[in-house]
Structure formats: structure tokens, C-alpha cells
Amino acid sequence: SQQGEEDPQALSIQEGENATMNCSYKTSINNLQWYRQNSGRGLVHLILIRSNEREKHSGRLRVTLDTSKKSSSLLITASRAADTASYFCATDVIQGAQKLVFGQGTRLTINP
Amino acid sequence: GAGVSQTPSNKVTEKGKYVELRCDPISGHTALYWYRQSLGQGPEFLIYFQGTGAADDSGLPNDRFFAVRPEGSVSTLKIQRTERGDSAVYLCASSLTAAFSGRTDTQYFGPGTRLTVL
Numbered sequence: 001s002q003q004g005e006e007d008p009q010a011l012s013i014q015e016g017e018n019a020t021m022n023c024s025y026k027t028s029i030n031n032l033q034w035y036r037q038n039s040g041r042g043l044v045h046l047i048l049i050r051s052n053e054r055e056k057h058s059g060r061l062r063v064t065l066d067t068s069k070k071s072s073s074l075l076i077t078a079s080r081a082a083d084t085a086s087y088f089c090a091t092d093v094i095q096g097a098q099k100l101v102f103g104q105g106t107r108l109t110i111n112p
Numbered sequence: 113g114a115g116v117s118q119t120p121s122n123k124v125t126e127k128g129k130y131v132e133l134r135c136d137p138i139s140g141h142t143a144l145y146w147y148r149q150s151l152g153q154g155p156e157f158l159i160y161f162q163g164t165g166a167a168d169d170s171g172l173p174n175d176r177f178f179a180v181r182p183e184g185s186v187s188t189l190k191i192q193r194t195e196r197g198d199s200a201v202y203l204c205a206s207s208l209t210a211a212f213s214g215r216t217d218t219q220y221f222g223p224g225t226r227l228t229v230l
Binding site: 033035041042043044045048088090098099100101102103104105 | 153157160162167168205207221224
């Protein structure tokens, strides 16, 4: 079963614009991570935010976490064609447990 | 510093056959994970190893699925009597450790094996 839901399921924007993707989850978490996947294959880790953090930055990425609303957002600023991919949020839901529970993903298309 | 590797990259088999999928984790990573991803879905957890032992196999769908990691490095996912519904991309990931630490280490994923059962 999937824990998270990404919103929107698909997003298409022009190069240079900002892209915002949202993730909601159901149970209490330790951490939330965002991954990128190209062409349905290997997942690339983007950023991890811990449950006691509210915001984190990495390059053009900004992640927020609101544990009271059980939601997170991923913002990609100044998008590039190479950002075209599927983006997944993943949570680990039990203290010390290692399995990740993924959402269904947002398919992001950056139009040149 | 090679990443996680998986072989084969693609596997086509007939219904009822037995298949083995191999994962080579990043050197020095003690934790290894298997996930399965169906088309249009996010990955779903299958099993997690800490060292040689399966610490959590709660995601294995039934007893046709089995995984081993005899020396604490390479792992093999084994599927018996394959069914068409087993068709998916099987992803392997590894992380440094973090068992019982209460904190999650980043999981690094391999490119996956695309399994097609005809």
C-alpha cells in the first residue's frame, strides 16, 4: 500500500519557471525524502528532511515539511529541460525501521 | 566508487518459470533493500537486509518470492513459478547502516531489472 499521495499527478511548465509539487502522507514519520526518476528506472536521491525540520534547501531545490498537516512540498526554481522526470516523496514511518513508503509520483515536464 | 548495480537489466521469461535477479550494493553498505515498481506507480517495499539477515520481509507478496544475502554483500531475489502479475521493475537500494539508530540513512538505488512475464 502507498502512504503518500503526490499532487499534481502531472505538471507541465515552461523552462525557467518554478515547479511546485506536493506530497501528503497518512501516519507519523521519522523523515521524508524526495527522489527523482528518469525513464522509469533508477531513483536519484534529492533531499531528506527530518521530522523536526521545517524547511531545507539544496541548490535549486527547496523542501518544506508540515507535520501537523502531514504534508511536504518540493519547489524547483528556474526549471531546466533536464529537470523533466518523475518526482516521488518517500517516508519511513516507524522509529528505526528502514523501509521507505513511496507516493505515486508527479510527472514533471519542462518545455523548452 | 561504483554505485548499486543490478543484473540483468532486462529479463523476459515465460509464466511458470523461475528467475533470479542480482544486486551488488555499494561497497561498505551494510543495509540492502528490494523494491518493486509497477508501471505508473511508486516503488513498493519488498524486503530489507541488515548484513546477512532479513530484518524485514513484510513486503514480499507471497511465498513464491525469496531473497538471500549470504555474505552480507551481493543479494539475489528469487521468484518461483512466475506469474504475469510479477511483471515490474525490481529495484535494489543500499545504505550505509542505521539499524537501531533511530535515524534513516539515504538509500541509493540501482538502475533496476525490468522483468516481463509472458
